Amino acid sequence: MDNKPQSAIEVRGLDLSYDDYEVLRNLNFSVNQGDIFIVMGGSGCGKSTLLKVLIGLKEPLKGEVLYSGVNFWAEDESVRQDLMRSFGVLYQSGALWSSFTLGENIALPLQLYSELSSAQIREMVELKLSLVGLGGYADFYPGQISGGMRKRAGLARAIALDPGIIFFDEPSAGLDPLSARLLDDLIIQLRDALGATIVIVTHELASIFAVGDKAVLLDAESKGIIAEGKPKDLLAGSKDPRVIQFLTRGEKQGAAL
Amino acid sequence: MPLSQLSFDYPCANTLRLKLSGEWLIRAVLPSENEVLTQLAGNKNITRITFDASEITKWDSGLVSFLLNLIREGGRRNVIIERQGLPLGVVKLLELALKVDEKNIPRKIEPEGLLERVADKLLAFCSGALAVVNFLGEITFAFGRLIAGKAYFRRDEFAAIVQRCGAGALGLVSLISILVGMILAFIGAIQLKLFGAQIYIADIVGIAMVRVMGAVMTGIIMSGRTGASFAAELGLMQVNEEVDAFKTLGISPVEFLVMPRVLALIIMMPLLTIYADFMGIAGGFLISVNFLGLNPVEYWHHTQSAVKLSHVWIGLTHGLVFGIIVAVAGCLRGINCERSAEGVGAATTSAVVSAITSIVVATAVITFICQVLGV
Numbered sequence: 001m002d003n004k005p006q007s008a009i010e011v012r013g014l015d016l017s018y019d020d021y022e023v024l025r026n027l028n029f030s031v032n033q034g035d036i037f038i039v040m041g042g043s044g045c046g047k048s049t050l051l052k053v054l055i056g057l058k059e060p061l062k063g064e065v066l067y068s069g070v071n072f073w074a075e076d077e078s079v080r081q082d083l084m085r086s087f088g089v090l091y092q093s094g095a096l097w098s099s100f101t102l103g104e105n106i107a108l109p110l111q112l113y114s115e116l117s118s119a120q121i122r123e124m125v126e127l128k129l130s131l132v133g134l135g136g137y138a139d140f141y142p143g144q145i146s147g148g149m150r151k152r153a154g155l156a157r158a159i160a161l162d163p164g165i166i167f168f169d170e171p172s173a174g175l176d177p178l179s180a181r182l183l184d185d186l187i188i189q190l191r192d193a194l195g196a197t198i199v200i201v202t203h204e205l206a207s208i209f210a211v212g213d214k215a216v217l218l219d220a221e222s223k224g225i226i227a228e229g230k231p232k233d234l235l236a237g238s239k240d241p242r243v244i245q246f247l248t249r250g251e252k253q254g255a256a257l
Numbered sequence: 258m259p260l261s262q263l264s265f266d267y268p269c270a271n272t273l274r275l276k277l278s279g280e281w282l283i284r285a286v287l288p289s290e291n292e293v294l295t296q297l298a299g300n301k302n303i304t305r306i307t308f309d310a311s312e313i314t315k316w317d318s319g320l321v322s323f324l325l326n327l328i329r330e331g332g333r334r335n336v337i338i339e340r341q342g343l344p345l346g347v348v349k350l351l352e353l354a355l356k357v358d359e360k361n362i363p364r365k366i367e368p369e370g371l372l373e374r375v376a377d378k379l380l381a382f383c384s385g386a387l388a389v390v391n392f393l394g395e396i397t398f399a400f401g402r403l404i405a406g407k408a409y410f411r412r413d414e415f416a417a418i419v420q421r422c423g424a425g426a427l428g429l430v431s432l433i434s435i436l437v438g439m440i441l442a443f444i445g446a447i448q449l450k451l452f453g454a455q456i457y458i459a460d461i462v463g464i465a466m467v468r469v470m471g472a473v474m475t476g477i478i479m480s481g482r483t484g485a486s487f488a489a490e491l492g493l494m495q496v497n498e499e500v501d502a503f504k505t506l507g508i509s510p511v512e513f514l515v516m517p518r519v520l521a522l523i524i525m526m527p528l529l530t531i532y533a534d535f536m537g538i539a540g541g542f543l544i545s546v547n548f549l550g551l552n553p554v555e556y557w558h559h560t561q562s563a564v565k566l567s568h569v570w571i572g573l574t575h576g577l578v579f580g581i582i583v584a585v586a587g588c589l590r591g592i593n594c595e596r597s598a599e600g601v602g603a604a605t606t607s608a609v610v611s612a613i614t615s616i617v618v619a620t621a622v623i624t625f626i627c628q629v630l631g632v
Binding site: 055056057081082084085087089091092093095096097098099108109112113157 | 409414494497498499501502503504505506507508
C-alpha cells in the first residue's frame with residue numbers, strides 16, 4: 001500500500017510577473033492534504049503575487065497549478081469558478097464588505113452556494129462567528145470593530161462554506177503579539193477541526209514556527225525557492241546563510257550593522 | 258557657527274586628501290563634490306582619495322550625501338575612495354546606503370526594438386479598448402441574468418443607490434435647472450426684444466430645456482455627483498481587496514456591484530430629466546413674467562403649443578443614454594482602479610472627465626441623428 005501523502009496543491013514550473021516585472025521563475029513545490037504550508041520570504045520577493053496566482057486572481061506567465069490533480073489555469077472559467085468556491089481566503093486587510101454587517105458578510109456565500117434556509121443560515125453565521133471568538137457580533141459593521149476582530153471575522157467568512165483549502169495573506173500583519181498568537185492557535189484548531197489544507201503567506205517568524213508543517217522560502221535575488229522543509233528543520237539544518245539570516249532575523253551570519 | 262569647509266592636499270603623487278572641518282549639516286550650505294572633481298580633472302595621476310575628518314565638529318546626512326556622490330563618481334573614474342579617516346557612524350551609513358543590490362531590483366519585461374515597442378503600445382491600447390468592450394459585455398450579460406431572474410444582488414442596497422442618485426440629487430438638479438431656464442430666458446430676450454417677439458421666449462426655453470438642456474445639465478450634475486461617487490466607492494473596495502473577495506467566492510463583481518448602479522441610473526436619469534425640464538421652464542417663466550413683463554397665461558399657452566411629444570421623447574432618450582454613460586464610466590474606472598490613494602483619486606477624476614466628454618459626444622450624435630430623421 002502506498003503511504004505517500006496526497007498532494008492538495010502541486011505547483012510546477014511557475015513563472016510570475018507583477019505588472020511588467022518578472023518576480024519569480026520556475027517554482028516547484030507541493031502541499032500535502034491537511035498540512036499548514038508556509039510561503040515565506042522578505043518584502044517584495046513575490047509572496048503576494050504567488051498567492052494571487054494560487055487563488056485564481058492572476059494568471060501566471062507560465063507553469064501549472066494543480067488542485068487534487070486538476071490543472072487550474074488550463075481549465076475553463078466555469079471549472080475555475082467551481083474550484084475557487086472550494087477555497088477560503090483571508091486577505092491581509094480582512095477585506096470584509098464594508099456596507100454589510102459581519103453576519104451578512106458570512107451569510108452571502110451561504111445564500112449563494114448552499115440550500116440552507118434563512119433560519120439555518122442565521123445559525124450557521126452564529127456558529128462561524130463563535131468559532132473565531134466573535135459570537136454575538138453578527139449585527140456589527142466592519143467599521144465598528146478592531147483590526148484583530150476584522151481579521152477573525154474575515155476568517156469566519158473564509159470558512160463559511162467549510163472549504164478544503166484556506167489561504168491566508170499575512171494573517172498576523174498589524175496585530176499585537178497576543179492577538180497574533182490567538183490567530184495562530186485558531187488556525188491550528190480550524191485545521192484540526194475542518195481537516196482543511198492551509199496555505200499561509202507570511203514573514204512573521206513567530207507564526208512560521210508556531211503553525212508551519214512545511215515551508216518554502218522565496219528569494220528576491222534568485223527569483224525562486226531557496227529552502228523547503230519544516231521551519232524548525234530549516235533553522236537547525238540549513239547551511240545556506242540566506243536561510244539562517246531570514247529565520248534568525250539576521251542575528252546570525254551577516255547582520256549588516 | 259563654524260561652517261563646513263573643504264580643503265585639499267597631496268600626501269603623495271597619486272593621492273588626494275580631503276580635509277573636512279566644521280559643521281557638515283544638511284541645513285547649511287555644503288561644499289559641492291564638483292570641487293573635488295575639479296581637483297581630479299586638474300591632476301590625472303590621482304588614483305586614490307583619502308579623508309581627514311578630525312576637525313569635523315558636527316555632521317548629519319548632508320555629509321553622507323556628499324560622500325556618497327563622491328564614492329559613485331570615484332567608481333566611475335576608477336579612483337579608490339578610502340573611508341578610514343571618516344567618522345565611524347558615517348562609514349556605517351555609507352555601507353547601508355551602498356548596500357542596495359541592483360540585482361534585487363525586479364527586471365522589467367519590456368520589448369527591446371523600436372518595432373516591438375510600437376507594437377507593445379498598440380497592444381496596450383487595444384487591450385484597453387478590449388477591456389471596455391469586455392466590461393460592457395459583462396454588464397449586458399448581467400442584465401440578461403437580471404431579465405432571466407437569475408441575477409444576484411442585494412435589493413436593499415439597490416434601493417439605497419436609487420434613493421442616493423434620485424431623490425438625493427433633486428436639490429442640485431433644481432438649482433441648476435432653474436438657473437439654466439433663467440439664463441435661456443434672458444439670452445432669448447436680448448434678440449427677440451428687437452422684433453417685439455418676446456413671447457417666443459416661452460418657445461425657446463420650453464424646447465431647449467425639454468429637448469436637450471434638461472438632460473445635458475442633469476447628466477453633467479450626475480457625472481460630478483453620482484459617477485464620481487461610484488468610482489470612489491468601487492475604487493476603495495478594490496483597494497481594500499473587497500472586490501477580490503467577491504471574485505474568490507465566485508461572485509461576479511459586475512453583477513453584484515455594477516449592474517445595480519447602472520440600473521439605478523437607467524431608472525432615475527429619465528425621471529430627473531423630466532424634473533429638470535419642469536424646473537427649467539419654471540425658471541424661464543419666473544424671469545419672463547417678473548422681469549420681462551410677459552403675460553403668465555400667454556407664456557404657459559406658448560410653452561404648451563411649442564413643446565411637442567417628440568421633444569419629450571428626444572429628451573428622455575438623452576437622459577437614458579447619459580444615465581448609462583455616467584454609471585458605466587464611474588463603475589469602469591472604479592473597478593479598474595489602482596490599489597493606492599492616488600489611484601482612487603485618479604479613478605474619480607477619470608470617471609467625471611470621461612462621462613462629461615462622452616455626454617457631449619453623445620449629444621452631438623443624437624442631435625445629428627434627429628436632424629437626419631427630421632424630428
